[in-house]
């Protein structure tokens with residue numbers, strides 16, 4: 330049996346191409362936690378754990394993800410057969426509660442390693458393989474300025490890069506937010522789909538008004554308008570409005586997916602590998618959605634190239650993906666950390682085809698942006714390095 334002989338985790342900070350304004354934080358850079366595993370045959374697996382806006386989006390921060398892996402997951406991983414990904418994650422789950430982003434990073438690295446060992450893409454190890462080779466990909470307009478957002482939409486439409494737009498709202502008064510969205514929808518017209526993400530920032534009463542006005546403005550989808558735990562309000566809003574409500578922050582794996590599907594809390598799920606706790610649980614979330622008649626959208630935590638490729642492998646296996654994906658994370662960053670960037674063309678992202686994730690890191694770029702580049706730490710498994 331091969332064993333893991335090296336586990337290296339580090340944070341890479343990359344500036345964004347412009348401020349990304351969300352209800353809970355304005356991003357000027359993205360902090361990506363990379364996990365690199367090496368097994369006793371010298372095969373490497375890479376994973377990514379990424380959140381948004383430090384601790385403002387969810388319970389895990391970049392620093393916390395690294396700590397959870399180094400201190401609590403690595404000692405368990407050392408005892409696992411890296412080719413048995415499900416068994417390894419089950420063992421980790423017995424001693425580490427929650428920490429879905431850290432688990433996603435580790436599971437991604439294990440799947441990359443297993444895929445390379447078997448000579449197959451990660452999609453083949455999930456749900457029977459890819460059934461599509463490219464994915465529709467949305468862009469988020471979130472510069473904080475309506476005119477700048479319209480300019481950006483015009484540019485990416487002209488480049489044939491995106492024709493689905495997600496607008497981040499919830500920071501201002503409901504009517505001011507709706508006026509901003511309506512102006513963008515008027516400019517885009519029938520050339521694209523306009524959707525909004527409120528990131529939990531409305532009360533139920535605000536959401537009731539907001540969804541009505543957004544529907545009148547021609548918006549196609551309203552993402553997580555109210556608090557993630559308020560399934561009852563989500564169900565009432567879903568039943569009342571024609572514009573579909575999409576669950577995002579409310580979904581932290583298969584149990585949430587079942588609860589929300591069962592209570593009619595959302596007509597669409599934003600499936601995220603990070604929030605779900607990995608690629609395999611994300612696939613389970615999608616399966617529950619499909620069984621419950623809930624539509625699917627491939628979500629992102631604004632990951633870099635590694636997490637984006639991992640997500641693409643899962644979404645490529647889904648029989649129906651009616652709402653497309655938002656796997657544009659690498660395009661929001663000033664630099665790519667992959668040796669060969671992912672391919673975006675004709676409103677789609679191509680799913681990588683090589684063994685494992687089908688990607689490689691640009692070692693120089695990664696070394697340059699490493700937060701700890703003056704004092705790197707490497708966890709070498711005792712007696713095995």
Ligand SMILES: O=C(O)C[C@H]1C=CC(=O)O1
Nearest residue numbers: 469526577629630631655
């Ligand atoms: O969906 C979120 O809440 C997070 C994320 C996805 C796209 C984007 O701009 O932010």
Ligand SMILES: [Mn+2]
Nearest residue numbers: 526552553577
């Ligand atoms: Mn969202």
